[in-house]
Amino acid sequence: MAEEDRSNTWQPFVAMLAIELALAIVNVLFKKALDDGANPLVLITYRHSISALFLAPISYILERNSRPKLTFRILCYLFFSALLGASLSQYLFLFGVQRTSATFSCAFLNMAPIMTFVVALPFRMEVVDIRSSSGITKVLGSTVCIAGVMTLSLYRGSSLLNHPQLSPHAFSTTARLGVKRSTGQWVISSMALFLGTLLWSCWFLAQSYIGKLYPCKYASTAFMSFFGALQSAMLASLSSGRNLSMWVLKDKLEIFTIVFAGTVCSGLCYVGMSWCVKKRGPVFTAAFSPLIQIFTAMIGIPALREQLYLGSLLGSVIVIVGLYVLLWGKNREMHESIKKMAQSARDIEVQEAKVEVVAA
Numbered sequence: 001m002a003e004e005d006r007s008n009t010w011q012p013f014v015a016m017l018a019i020e021l022a023l024a025i026v027n028v029l030f031k032k033a034l035d036d037g038a039n040p041l042v043l044i045t046y047r048h049s050i051s052a053l054f055l056a057p058i059s060y061i062l063e064r065n066s067r068p069k070l071t072f073r074i075l076c077y078l079f080f081s082a083l084l085g086a087s088l089s090q091y092l093f094l095f096g097v098q099r100t101s102a103t104f105s106c107a108f109l110n111m112a113p114i115m116t117f118v119v120a121l122p123f124r125m126e127v128v129d130i131r132s133s134s135g136i137t138k139v140l141g142s143t144v145c146i147a148g149v150m151t152l153s154l155y156r157g158s159s160l161l162n163h164p165q166l167s168p169h170a171f172s173t174t175a176r177l178g179v180k181r182s183t184g185q186w187v188i189s190s191m192a193l194f195l196g197t198l199l200w201s202c203w204f205l206a207q208s209y210i211g212k213l214y215p216c217k218y219a220s221t222a223f224m225s226f227f228g229a230l231q232s233a234m235l236a237s238l239s240s241g242r243n244l245s246m247w248v249l250k251d252k253l254e255i256f257t258i259v260f261a262g263t264v265c266s267g268l269c270y271v272g273m274s275w276c277v278k279k280r281g282p283v284f285t286a287a288f289s290p291l292i293q294i295f296t297a298m299i300g301i302p303a304l305r306e307q308l309y310l311g312s313l314l315g316s317v318i319v320i321v322g323l324y325v326l327l328w329g330k331n332r333e334m335h336e337s338i339k340k341m342a343q344s345a346r347d348i349e350v351q352e353a354k355v356e357v358v359a360a
Contacts, residue, residue: 024295050262059218085203086228092196115201141326148318157310
């Protein structure tokens with residue numbers, strides 16, 4: 001029993017570390033594919049199509065005897081979940097990646113825990129008692145994170161890296177004009193990344209509810225991927241019309257990217273995150289988001305020769321500080337709750353003892 005408890009303790013941590021590393025790899029691969037001219041909606045469509053084909057037989061084999069009845073209500077929830085976590089949020093994220101960098105875009109994913117916490121408040125999935133130290137700490141963490149978001153969005157700053165390929169033309173007139181033209185895109189991309197992260201946070205909460213309603217993680221992820229592929233294909237068709245050439249993959253890297261993203265990320269990672277949400281809750285799962293940026297920077301900066309700007313670094317640090325202030329507050333809240341439960345149990349025992357004495 002003790003070994004099983006220890007296993008349940010460390011397994012979610014290991015799962016989330018592996019998930020964040022896989023997501024970082026696929027973000028770098030997507031950035032490379034987008035730089036080569038790939039359509040983001042086409043990539044998302046292929047990604048989720050492969051995910052659905054990959055998970056459908058697995059869900060049939062592993063969950064055919066335990067799967068509850070699939071009702072129209074459950075299908076509607078899964079369709080809405082796909083809209084939040086598989087199509088719109090990923091399109092907004094790739095929109096931002098295409099116009100900035102993989103490392104900068106992943107910085108916005110650090111906001112997922114704070115946004116998850118804030119969005120959970122109206123649904124009473126999270127509570128804030130401003131009379132307690134833990135409640136004040138959680139409000140403070142959220143405020144610090146918002147300051148980090150503003151820094152990321154509005155302040156770019158100077159480049160902290162000097163890649164060799166940027167010389168001797170880095171300070172030419174053409175380069176300076178290019179920087180000016182990209183300033184407006186930087187703000188627009190930041191807004192898209194912010195909105196995409198908000199939808200991603202809403203997906204955590206929706207998944208927490210769907211996991212109770214339809215606890216088959218393989219089947220639910222397969223349905224979500226299927227709906228995500230349909231939604232992305234419809235958006236791609238509406239935005240590009242009958243341009244069939246955009247659906248043709250150009251090279252082996254694009255094929256590898258969508259296969260890796262569809263099987264490992266959209267398939268296994270979604271299953272893993274759904275399992276972690278069920279085990280430890282949505283805020284715990286979202287708390288590992290900063291690792292994506294760290295892993296992406298470790299891979300993307302040397303591989304893609306991306307720039308790292310002062311504003312991105314400062315904003316990321318502020319967001320991460322706010323995140324862990326929030327988590328510290330939640331940890332204190334948990335200990336306070338345990339103490340109150342223990343005190344209540346002792347009070348009940350005392351009352352029962354008094355009743356027995358009176359009865360005797």
